Amino acid sequence: MRLFQNSGISPSYRTRLAGLVAGIRGFDQQKEVFLNDRYGAAHILLPVYAGNPEAFFTNGDDESLQRAWALEHGLGEHASLADILLAQIEHHKTDIFYNLDPFRYDASFVRRLPAHVKRKIAWRAAPGKIDFSGYDLVVCNFPSMRKIWEEQGARTAHFFPAHDPELDTVAANRDRDIDVLFFGGYSRHHQRRRQILEAVAGLSSRRRVVFHLDLSRYTPLAETPLGWFGPLRMVRRPSAIRAVSAPPVFGRAMYEQLGRAKIVVNASIDMAGPDRGNMRCFEAMGAGTLLVSDSGIYPAPMRDGETIAVYEHPHDAAEKIESQLDAGSWDEIGRAGHRAIREEFSKQRQFERFLELA
Structure with a gap:
């Protein structure tokens, strides 16, 4: 089975990645730097990390990476990123195309795929209207989100992120100097999150x-006197949040911070449905921290009071955190959470499920 996995990188991660690959020109070398940084590791399939020669991985929106491949394979310098991705699939003789970026590479791209691509699978776990026609399957771990795609005519199936075994070393450290850690976005879509934080x-x-905090591009302006007026107030941080804010972290820099934290607080975005279990849950539990997260429907291994702690409202979150720190129970539950996520959501199980779907 010749597997092609396409992913993508967030605008905020690009600066870090550019620094990591500075001076590195080759496609394979840049790709290895990216994979070693573990960005988005919960979604990257086992054969990619194992270096299976039949598995091809790329980030189709990473211009530096993609143009390196294009240069090595004789494509013109003006080839579009979509054309480069298509050429990679043709060169690889892909059987299964697994796309984590269907917003960028939707049905219009899928219709261009060569006949040797037998199966087209897309991951999507966020709101938004996307043309999935041409994809055989749309997968994610949120039933409410799958229902949205099905109402738009897509065939869906349950699939899930996985524990990154690189976090096991992080989880083993129990000497932690950060009591409460949060990392994530802060924008107009995060008003409930703002209250919790x-x-x-x-x-x-x-x-x-x-x-x-990965801030909205409008936040710096919102925190000038102009931010007291109109919609800018939606992205202005309260003074209490500004006092504990630090720049966003990604990849192994994020893992390093997780290894210092006793508790990681999680808060869903305003557009989320009742389902819980986003990538942050997998990362926090995988690192052996106590995940304190908002109430909702969680996967079975995420159990309140046993492997995570659940809060109902903003002040309840603060009270839960305080009580766990006072009692020292963050350590016991954090260890239990790590064991649960490692056993139930391993990379091997994730790939076995993928094979069932493919």
Whole structure:
């Protein structure tokens, strides 16, 4: 089975990646640097990390990476990223195309795929209207999201992120100097998250609280006097949050921070449905921290009071965090969470499920 996995990188990660690959020109060399940094590792399939020669991986929106391949294979310098991706699939003689970026590479791209591609599978776990026609299957781990895609005419199936075994070393460290850690986006879509973070930031007078925020591009303007007016108020951080804010972290830099944290607080975005179990849950539990997350429908291994702690409202989150730190129970539940995620959501199980779908 010749597997082609396409992923993508967020705008905020590009600066870090550019620094990591500075001076590296080759496609394979750039790709290895990316894979070693473990960005998005929960979604990258086992054969890619194992170096299986029949598995091809790329980030179809990474211009530096893609143009390196194009140069090595004689494509013109003006070839589009879509044309380069298509050429890679043709060169690889792909059987199964697994796409983590269907927003960029939707049905219009799928219709161009060569006949040797027998199966087209897309991952999507976020709201938004996408043309999935041409894809055989759309997968994610949120039933409510799958229902949306089915109503748009797509065939769907349950699939899930996986534990990154690189986090096992992180989880083994129990000497942690950050009491409460958060990392994630902060934009107009995060108003409920803002309330939760503001309540948790209130603990900073007696606890070490660190928020690595990926800010909206409008936030710097919103935090000038102009931010008191109109819609900019939606992305202006309250002073309590600003006091504990730090730049965003990604890849192994994020893993390093996870290894310092006793508790990681998680908060769904405003557009999320009742389902829970986003990638942050897998990363936090995989690192052996205590995941304190908002109420909802979780996968079976994520159990309140046993492997995670669940809160109902913003002030409840702060109270739950305080009680876990006071009692020292963050350590026991964090260890249990790591064991559960490692056993139930291993890379091997993830790939076995993928084979069933493919």
